[in-house]
Amino acid sequence: MDLEVFNDPEIVKKLSETIKNKESSRINRTVKIMHICGTHENSIVRFGLRDLLPENIKVIAGPGCPVCVTSSRDIDAIIDLALSENVRITTFGDMLKVPGTKLSFQKAHSLGADIQMVYSIFDAIEQTRSSKKPNIFFACGFETTAAPTASALIDLDIPDNFFIYSVHKYTPKGVYALLKSGKINMDGLILPGHAATISGLEVYERFVKDFGIPCVSAGFEAADVLLAILLILKQINSGTPKVENGYKRVINYEGNKKAQEALNEVFFLDSAIWRGLGEINETGYELNRNYSRFDAKKNFGIKYPDNFIEHQKGCRCGEVILGNITPLECHLYAKRCTPEDPIGPCMVSDEGTCKNWYDGGGIE
Amino acid sequence: MCLGIAMKVVEIYDSGIDGIVEGGGVKRHCFFHMIDDLKVGDYVIVHAGCAIEKIEEEEANENLKLIEQCLLGEENGS
Ligand code: SF4
Numbered sequence: 001m002d003l004e005v006f007n008d009p010e011i012v013k014k015l016s017e018t019i020k021n022k023e024s025s026r027i028n029r030t031v032k033i034m035h036i037c038g039t040h041e042n043s044i045v046r047f048g049l050r051d052l053l054p055e056n057i058k059v060i061a062g063p064g065c066p067v068c069v070t071s072s073r074d075i076d077a078i079i080d081l082a083l084s085e086n087v088r089i090t091t092f093g094d095m096l097k098v099p100g101t102k103l104s105f106q107k108a109h110s111l112g113a114d115i116q117m118v119y120s121i122f123d124a125i126e127q128t129r130s131s132k133k134p135n136i137f138f139a140c141g142f143e144t145t146a147a148p149t150a151s152a153l154i155d156l157d158i159p160d161n162f163f164i165y166s167v168h169k170y171t172p173k174g175v176y177a178l179l180k181s182g183k184i185n186m187d188g189l190i191l192p193g194h195a196a197t198i199s200g201l202e203v204y205e206r207f208v209k210d211f212g213i214p215c216v217s218a219g220f221e222a223a224d225v226l227l228a229i230l231l232i233l234k235q236i237n238s239g240t241p242k243v244e245n246g247y248k249r250v251i252n253y254e255g256n257k258k259a260q261e262a263l264n265e266v267f268f269l270d271s272a273i274w275r276g277l278g279e280i281n282e283t284g285y286e287l288n289r290n291y292s293r294f295d296a297k298k299n300f301g302i303k304y305p306d307n308f309i310e311h312q313k314g315c316r317c318g319e320v321i322l323g324n325i326t327p328l329e330c331h332l333y334a335k336r337c338t339p340e341d342p343i344g345p346c347m348v349s350d351e352g353t354c355k356n357w358y359d360g361g362g363i364e
Numbered sequence: 365m366c367l368g369i370a371m372k373v374v375e376i377y378d379s380g381i382d383g384i385v386e387g388g389g390v391k392r393h394c395f396f397h398m399i400d401d402l403k404v405g406d407y408v409i410v411h412a413g414c415a416i417e418k419i420e421e422e423e424a425n426e427n428l429k430l431i432e433q434c435l436l437g438e439e440n441g442s
Contacts, residue, residue, distance in 0.1 A: 001407055003370055003420050005428060014435050039368065092412075122395060122415025128402050141412065148414035151397045157380055194368040194409060197417045219427075220368075234434075249424035250409055250417050259398045259416065289407065 006221035007047075015226035016052035016339050023233035024054040032058050033232055034039040034184065034323050037192035038065040038351020039220055045360035047222040057229065060133040060323035061356075062184060063175065063277070064192060066141045067094045067349035068321055070167045071273040072308040074102035078138055078165055079298055081361045082113035089123040091118045091138035094349040098341055101309045115257030121152045128162040136163045136296045143198040146285045147259035150266035153291055163296040168285035169272055171195050173349060177280045188232035190225070191217035193247045198263075199272050200255025209233050209239050219247040266291050275345060276310045286345055315344035320353050334358060370419060371403050398407040399431055 005011070024031070035041065044050060050059060063069055079100055089105070096106045096117060109115040114133075118124045119297040123136055130133040139149050144184045146168035153164075178184045191204055196217050204215045212236035218228035228246045235241050245251055263285070265318060272284025287295045297303065311317050315337070316330040327346070329335045337343040339355055347355040371387035377394065385394040385408065392406050395414045408415035 001419065001424060003419070004409075005422070011431060014433065018435055058387050122413045124391075144410050144416060147398060147416065147439075148395065148412050151395070151414065155397050194411060194416060197368075197409065223431060228432065231435055246430070247427070248430065249427045252417075254416055256398055258400065262398070 003221070006219065006223045008223065011224045012052070012226060014046075015223060015230055017055065019226065019230050019233060020054045021232060023237055024057050025221070026237050027056060027233070028146070029234065030056045030058060031233070032060055032185070033188040033190060033229060034060045034062040034186040035190035035192070035218075036062040036064040037173060037195065038349065038353075039194070040190060040192070040225060041353055041356045042220065043220045043222070043225055044358045047225075049188075049222060049225055051231070052226070057233070057304045059190075059229065061113055062186075062188070062322075062323045062351040062357055063178065063274070064171060065321070065346065065349055065351035065353070066145070068168065068317060068345040068352050069274040069277065070095070070098065070140050070345070071275045072100045072310050073273055074106070074165070074167050075303050076305050076308050077302050078136070079103050079105065079108045079113065081136075082115060082242065083111065085300070087136055088114040088116060089136050089302070090116045090118045090127060090140055092119075092140060094313075094351070095138060096138055097348045099312065099342065099344045101305070101307070119148050122156075125152065125156060125162055127159060128159045129191060131161065134161045134163060134300075135163050136300070139164050139166045139168055139269070141168055141261075142195045143168075143263065146170075146257050146267065147198050147256070147263055150262035151259070153261055153266050153294060158294070160166060162294065163289065163299060164294045165302070166267070166287060166295040168264075168270075169274070170266070170269055170283050170285065172199055173269070173285045174274060174280050176207065177283070178277065178322070179207070183277065184324075186238065186323070188214045189215070189229045190232070191215055191273070193217060193219045193250065194324070196255070197251050198256050198258075198259045200253075201245060201251065201253045204243050206271045207354070212241050214241040214244075215245045216244045217251050218263065276321060279305065289344045295336055311321045312343050317344035317346045320346050327357045368408055368409045371410045373402060373406045373408060373415075376402065376404060383417070416428065
């Protein structure tokens with residue numbers, strides 16, 4: 001199967017010309033198109049797609065980085081536990097440098113906490129087999145990562161000393177709530193290719209119904225992203241907003257049923273704190289009663305600090321995540337805040353907007 | 365962390381729920397429990413050690429057709 005064709009320079013050029021000459025020229029205003037997936041930002045920066053778009057088409061990164069929306073409250077709580085009890089914490093590499101109120105996982109590690117990086121929940125489970133102490137997997141990620149967590153708990157033989165601290169979040173409800181509260185606004189939404197593989201597209205119908213926003217799913221090659229932008233502009237021009245599938249080779253409208261069943265079996269949706277954005281109902285995956293033996297929050301009597309700080313003074317991650325400013329508008333960007341020494345979470349993960357811009361050379 | 369990558373299934377273990385995938389010259393262990401009817405040679409999107417969906421050849425062609433249609437509309441001036 002030739003998937004490289006979705007990066008064919010000729011196709012990419014034609015798509016960008018069609019966007020420019022045919023669709024955008026018919027719109028006499030600035031159109032703000034938001035994506036909500038860190039990997040889309042990565043593709044947009046890597047392929048230089050913003051340079052291929054006309055002046056009046058702005059593509060903005062929304063709340064699409066799970067690491068960036070993980071609250072300091074949870075980071076502080078698990079670090080406190082790691083420093084006070086004989087436990088091992090495992091988590092994804094992207095989490096390690098994310099600052100909590102005082103410490104990051106990496107700094108806690110240098111103070112003696114047992115914190116290990118893993119690539120997946122499967123690695124975390126394997127590591128636990130050879131460990132004598134309780135191992136707690138700090139499980140971060142949207143539905144794309146929550147589904148593997150759920151499947152692993154259902155299908156695998158899991159050692160008794162393995163636990164989960166879930167900070168998994170459900171994207172569609174979070175973005176809908178932010179839109180409803182007026183915290184974010186947009187003229188079109190690029191749906192997250194891989195998260196939507198799990199959730200399916202139906203959950204996005206109410207974005208169209210309630211806000212009249214064109215919603216198009218997209219893959220991660222250059223032509224995929226441009227196709228979604230083109231389809232959104234076509235919908236705007238024809239006045240017929242709808243949910244459209246621009247990533248047919250992977251996404252089914254219904255989503256991945258097996259993954260959805262696993263999620264429903266293992267988790268329920270509770271209110272969750274999104275870093276810098278506050279509490280949002282029914283967006284946090286918490287373990288169901290039948291799986292509570294894995295729940296670190298319950299089994300270790302996690303105490304939440306009340307005085308946690310989401311963003312350090314001067315860090316504008318909260319506004320970056322909402323797409324209200326670009327990283328260049330933060331005066332710490334690339335000066336005091338770099339991937340080596342990040343001040344906010346958006347400069348840490350490969351899905352963080354500040355990190356993507358920094359790596360892409362947007363440092364002037 | 366959330367980067368999903370297209371990879372080819374090169375081996376499925378007897379359990380049926382895991383095996384080996386390959387992409388860009390790299391081989392990796394992968395879980396398949398979210399996908400039915402997987403065969404060696406199929407392409408999947410791998411995310412955090414787990415295949416989250418199969419890439420359908422037929423749908424990939426349709427995907428390409430959708431792009432072509434959008435571009436053809438341009439050339440015909442429609
Ligand atoms: S550049 Fe750093 S300090 Fe500024 S918003 Fe981004 S992460 Fe926060």
